[in-house]
Amino acid sequence: MNYIEKLSNILPEDRVTTNQVVLENHSKDESYHQPHLPDVVVFPNSAEEVSAVMKIANEEEIPVVPFGLGTSLEGAAIPYTGGISLDFSQMNKILEIIPEDFLVKVQPGVTRIQLNEELKKHGLFFSVDPGADATLGGMAATNASGTTAVRYGVMRDQVRDLEVVLADGTIMNTGSLAAKSSSGYNLNGLFVGSEGTLGCFTELTLRVYGIPEETVAARASFKTIDEAVQGVVAIRSAGIQIARIELLCEESMRRINAFSETNYLEQPALFMEFHGNQAGLEQDIQFAEEILADFGCEGFQFEKDTQSRNKLWEARHNHAYSFMHSNPGKKAMVTDVCMPISHLTGAINYASERLENLGIVGGIVGHAGDGNYHTILMIDLNNPEEIALGNQFNKDIVEYALARGGSCTGEHGVGVGKMKYQEMEHGNSLEIMKTIKRSLDPKNILNPGKVISI
Structure with a gap:
């Protein structure tokens, strides 16, 4: 009996497939890297099923590549060695919201927009915003961040605990519900950003935040990109609590206007957002405007209403698509x-x-x-x-x-x-990473050929 038949014995037939269209959908991500077909796509719906799949893969020495929505940009989800593409789209439940602790427990297939729609009912939001409506499991796997990281931190800062299935099928946890701990090694930090090379995430406990009392967005235009960048450094040096501060070059502004049907000044620009209470925001915004004026800011335009603010960030998030649309x-x-x-x-x-x-x-x-x-x-x-x-x-x-x-x-x-x-970035510490990889995945079946080579 081959391993695909074994998989079909532990999962329903419709959740183990070699359908060509499904294989092709799991052969690529949004990057320019070359696609490669998996041999089979498996759709688990629990940690126990993931464990059962990993036990077969470990026994047969079959590669396993976790797959969320395929929004990665460096080929992390492309199965270059074939094997099993482990699709988490059916593990998409929000398991528990704990408002008093500002925590939420989710399965890895939950997307950030799905989570925020539910959190809104509790006056909460999840801060990490990479632009794409990626899965939270995928975001943890790559340590994603995005536009709000300057205020709230990156994905690693939001993870309180992970349920992980290891290469041999062992199910383990990396943390707890506590806000801090000095106990043992920081396994959250190890697994977040490991891109499926050390284990498969089956549950995430994440930090969430109260929705700010006031939110104000603004655009600032400059003659040169150099002035805009210097303005960013000055705002950060002044200690202003800014939630987002995004830089766009002149060509980017042209493409955004054409794609998003906006009429922003086609000059180097900063897109900004301030979170807080009304009195504090007024002071921060006034201070920011004064600072940017010193660096040649030619226009400081507020986007106070929700529709204008959403339009601004929609245009920013569609930056890449604006270039793709104009370059078929x-x-x-x-x-x-x-x-x-x-x-x-x-x-x-x-x-x-x-x-x-x-x-x-x-x-x-x-x-x-x-x-x-x-x-x-x-x-x-x-x-x-x-x-x-x-x-x-x-x-x-x-x-x-x-x-x-x-x-x-x-x-x-x-x-x-x-x-x-x-090796250029990590030097001798790369050998420590390889030792960890060999220890947790001695047969090199977890997303082989990614992150580091062993």
Whole structure:
């Protein structure tokens, strides 16, 4: 009996499939990385079923690649060694909301929008906003962040506990409900960001927040991207409690206007959002406006009503789609480096100059408040020269970041695209990571060929 038949013996027939369309849907993500078919797709609905699948996979030495919604940008969910694609879409229940502790328990297939719709009834919200309506399991797997990380932190900061199924089928927990602990090693920190290479998440306990009394958004336009970046650094240095501060280059503003049917000034811009009470917000906004005026801000436009505010952030989140829509037949290569904020100005100037000389359509956008910025390049995957130019550009800005104490990925994860930079970034500690991987997954069946090679 082969392993697919064994899987069919432990799960209903309709949740173990080799249907070609389903295989193709699980062969790719939203990145430019080449697709690869799994051999079978499995849809578990409990930790016990995931454990049973892992026991068969471990016994037969079959690769297992967890799959959420396929929104990853570095190939983390692509099953390059075939095997089992473990789809968590049927594990999509919000298990418990604990308002008094500002916690929620969810299954990994729950999406962030689904969670926030339910939390709203309790006056709460989940803070991590990567743009895409990704699954929470996938967001934990890549340590996602996004526009609100400058105020609330990244995914790792929100995880209080994980239920994890290990390579041999063991079910374990990584934390507790307590707000802090000095007990033992920090397994939450180890598993969040591991991209399915150490275990499969089957339940997450997450931190949530009270919905702010007041929320005000604003746009600020500048003559140059350099002035905008310096304005970000000045606002952060002043200690203003800003919830979001996003940077967009001139070309990005043009594409956004065309795609989202907005009429924003087509100049380098900051999109900002302030959370708090009315009196405190007025002071923060006035101070921010004064600071930005010192850096050549040419227009400070408030978006106070909900509709205008939502339109602003919808336009920001559709940034990548605005480039894709205007470049049919091409694929988006999205870079992702994170800098110490003191080096952010130099890094974005460097990327801007390189992009201008590249001869490829692209733009710069970033979560500038925490030093994380992205460049989107529209690449013809049938043109080897464009692919080579894009890869060289990515390499150049990563090396620039690493030379200044930055990281090759702020939020997209390593997947396959950033593996080549792991030794450069981590040095001798990479061997410790490999030791951990071998200990937890001695047969190398959990998402093999991702994050680190062993």
